[in-house]
Amino acid sequence: MSDESTTGAYVTTGQEFDRDMNYIPDRITRDSSQWPVEPGRYRLVAAKACPWANRAIIVRGILGLEDVISLGLCGPVHDRRSWTFDLDPGGVDPVLGYERLQEAYFARYPDYPRGITVPAMVDVPTRAVVTNDFPWITHDLFHEWRDHHRPDAPDLWPDDVRDEMEDVMKRVFTEVNNGVYRCGFAGSQETYEAAYERLWTAMDWLEDRLTDRRYLMGDHITEADVRLFTTLARFDAVYHGHFKCNRNKLTEMPNLWGYARDVFQTPGFGETIDFDQIKAHYYVVHTDINPTQIVPAGPDPRVWTTPHGRERV
Structure with missing residues (x-):
């Protein structure tokens, strides 16, 4: 579900x-x-x-x-x-x-x-x-x-990288977009730890992939970036604590954090992110994970507008 x-x-x-x-x-x-x-x-x-x-x-x-x-x-x-x-x-x-x-x-x-x-x-x-x-x-x-x-x-589905992009999006969906939920809704310590390992294997793969390319498929934003971005935007505010994806914060991964801010600051992306609504949804609706329905005050959203330095890539 x-x-x-x-x-x-x-x-x-x-x-x-x-x-x-x-x-x-x-x-x-x-x-x-x-x-x-x-x-x-x-x-x-x-x-x-x-x-x-x-x-x-x-x-x-x-x-x-x-x-x-x-x-x-x-x-x-x-x-x-x-x-x-x-x-x-x-x-x-x-x-x-x-x-x-x-x-x-x-x-x-x-x-x-x-x-x-x-x-x-x-x-x-x-x-x-x-x-x-x-x-x-x-x-x-x-x-x-x-x-x-x-x-x-923008050309969100460029022909010259289409096959590779499909593979990237599949891995992003199964291991990251859905991976954070697999951690958050695990029903046992064993399933949680397996999910946690899968998630961070994929996060490390993304960190490495973004070392020498500005976006997931190269120099331009594609559908793959849209699909990854919406998870990254929620990572520190929700998934890190609420879903126990807490090996480290997004802000502690230099390439992914720079990339996430770069996309956030691109017209059409950051203005769709409402951190108050995001936190209200997860922390209030998921009463089996957060029975008190207390919504955390942080993190400070202003960090998303700090320089990202991705122009060098």
């Missing part, structure tokens, strides 16, 4: 964390008869607290799709039923008219049995969810919506 769902992720005694990757498989594509690319038709519902949704917010922005796909934002703390629109006046999304994202899922699947996850693409005319398959959402924002990108939009 995903912690970004209404059902949540829970520590199951003796077991290893296993993420539920069964999402609504529909896609919005140029040649689709049911869900065609159509400016103004869809609404991306996301939450700044969620790393998977954070990806979609970033990609929509850096590709210049703000006037093509509207954005609805849920608050950071949800209950077991659904993410809610408590950031909006009256707690109602102004476009969909919903108080809960759950309503968009039920508009299409009245007996939807799985967790209500963000990000979700919603069809505005029917107010029904189209897909919540987060890896495909950002993939398709690039490939299928290209006719609507701004002229200077």
Whole structure:
């Protein structure tokens, strides 16, 4: 299960964390008869607290799709039923008219049995969810919506490194994006220590990879950087302590820390990060890990705007 769902992720005694990757498989594509690319038709519902949704917010922005796909934002703390629109006046999304994202899922699947996850693409005319398959959402924002990108939009999926990038993204997802959750929701000392070892093997690999290249795939930001960044942005504030990923802090890894600040300071990235919402989500929602629901005061977010020195790479 995903912690970004209404059902949540829970520590199951003796077991290893296993993420539920069964999402609504529909896609919005140029040649689709049911869900065609159509400016103004869809609404991306996301939450700044969620790393998977954070990806979609970033990609929509850096590709210049703000006037093509509207954005609805849920608050950071949800209950077991659904993410809610408590950031909006009256707690109602102004476009969909919903108080809960759950309503968009039920508009299409009245007996939807799985967790209500963000990000979700919603069809505005029917107010029904189209897909919540987060890896495909950002993939398709690039490939299928290209006719609507701004002229200077970055090439997030460059052909010359595509095969290697797929391998890098797979390792980043299994070992880092999901690896921190594997540590945090481990059900035994044994599964935790195995997860911890896997995570730090991958973190050391990334530290080494970034020694002589500015970004994961070279001189330019790609989808791989988007996917890694949202985990790194949460690392010291949440994963280091809350998920027990505490061999060292991100700030103690020179290449990764410089890289993370470099990406953070790139237009379209840092402004999507809300540390108060991030901490509120993890420390309040995960009551089995943090039963007091006390939200830590630190760390100081101003460190993210300090010089990164990555120009030399």
